[in-house]
Amino acid sequence: GQNIDQPTEMTATEGAIVQINCTYQTSGFNGLFWYQQHAGEAPTFLSYNVLDGLEEKGRFSSFLSRSKGYSYLLLKELQMKDSASYLCAASTGTASKLTFGTGTRLQVTL
């Protein structure tokens, strides 16, 4: 079966850097998504990694190692509005089904 693991909760200070890790065990792996989700809302796309390495997009960066089944999301210069859940999701198969982790609830404090 498919298995995605990420920490349940993290806390960080405004202006700091935080790294949210995700490990996955899947078959038919295509790539790894990161989404942001505020309570009661839809997931919002942050990044999609297919190849190994780091992709940077403004304050957010995402890393993938296919051989290790590992990814992380790096958030820099944290702002209060970054308080949300961050969802790791593996895309698998020709139908590109997404299997989600439980999400990491990030709280940014002053």
Next chain:
Amino acid sequence: EPEVTQTPSHQVTQMGQEVILRCVPISNHLYFYWYRQILGQKVEFLVSFYNNEISEKSEIFDDQFSVERPDGSNFTLKIRSTKLEDSAMYFCASSDQGSYGYTFGSGTRLTVV
């Protein structure tokens, strides 16, 4: 920016009733999906749809569920006889070439009473 549109945003229904959740995917997308998220739990895959047929479905997607693309724009999820445990947020998604452009709609909150 193109959007996936879902209606209604909220639906309350009595146990045993049929519900139809509606979605308008992004116009040039080819792959369509339904996911659900029970309150406080993770997002779960229900079904994927490509070339006018189901390409993959999960164990959750039993005989009570069906999907349809009745015309060139709408994509619907029908639950034939709702149960209390069907209460969840249902998200529609669409994508271009497989995983690219994967976009979620804003969701329909279904409450079964």
